[in-house]
Amino acid sequence: MTRQAAANTSRSQTKSTAIILKVAHSMSQLGIAALPRNYELVYEALSGRLPQLSRDLSALGATPQQEALDELGFKHHLIAHGALAADRARATAQEELSDLALQLRHSLAQRHAFRSQLDRFKDRLASDPVAGLTEFADDAARLRDAAGLLMNEEQAFLTALQSSAERFAALEGAFAESRKPLTRDPVTGLPNRLALSARLKTLLESEGETQPVALIVASVEGLRGIAEQHGAATAEKALGKLSTLFRKSIKKSDFVARVGGQEFAFLCSDVTEENAQAIAQRIRQSVEALRVALPGRAFTAETLSLAAGIAMAQPMAPPTDVVQQAELALAALRAGSRSGVLVYSAELGGRRARTYSPHAA
Secondary structure, eight states: OOHHHHHHHHHHHHHHHHHHHHHHHHHHHHTOOOOHHHHHHHHHHHHSSOHHHHHHHHHHOSSOOHHHHHHHHHHTTOHHHHHHHHHHHHHHHHHHHHHHHHHHHHHHHHHHHHHHHHHHHHHHHHHOHHHHHHTHHHHHHHHHHHHHHHHHHHHHHHHHHHHHHHHHHHHHHHHHHHHHHHHBOTTTOOBOHHHHHHHHHHHHHOTTOOSOEEEEEEEEETHHHHHHHHOHHHHHHHHHHHHHHHHHHSOTTSEEEEOSSSEEEEEEESOOHHHHHHHHHHHHHHHHHOOEEETTEEEEEEOOEEEEEEEEEOTTOOHHHHHHHHHHHHHHHHHTTOOEEEEOOHHHHHHHHHHOOTTOO
């Protein structure tokens, strides 16, 4: 490890320690329980990445109830709270199934009782038709009452089934919501790296897929500087503009994800290398035409640039290889401090192999 790298690592560790201490101090002051999900919530509130979460937490005041904290976590799709929401949904589903099983057993017991009365009536008629006829009126009344009770039970069970179907539909929605923090970027609402990996795997391993797939990994240069000089809120507004721009820049069947602080990835299916380059160039030009308004400066705006690495993949290609190739093309561009677009090639891969050293820092 070089001296500069060691210094950078030391600064990073010092900064991480300071953040942890700040979170712990804030939790202690507010009287918030030392639960892992609460650490995440307070950290996100203090980081400035989610301004609305910061305001919502402040509105709770001192010693907020855990239930209120959890509601904030659900509202802002935090990862730990997503797992909690899934656990709650599973518990509710289990209770619902237990209630249905109980009602089903009760309904079956009523059916069995009605069947037993019919069997006894039939046996009496078979053994002594005359005696059976004299008792027919009494038995018919009992059978009528039993049939009415059975019909009421059946109707109640049907109503319970309909109600359960509605609740299970709501639970399905809750499960979907609980998965959002795992697959969505909380700032832009775009899919994240996990979602990208799943989508790429599906595309490449689909039996019916015969067309090439392009993976574009892009870095938006200038975002970090905006955050450092003008604050996280200004950077978030820029990210919001970028996410809207990116969604409009691709087909509905294509895919865009935020995979890092200033990195984004695009999946385009059924395209040639030339098509992929044209798409990346169009996105780059749109980003460079974007103007980021600065707080308190009506006539001054920041600009951004974009560097993009492209990897072309045939069906059944290993997804990890495709990602590495696109990232290698992007790294080659950034190493030269250049914006623009570069397609991965075997020559580029060979250059990486020649320059690799297992003892490098």
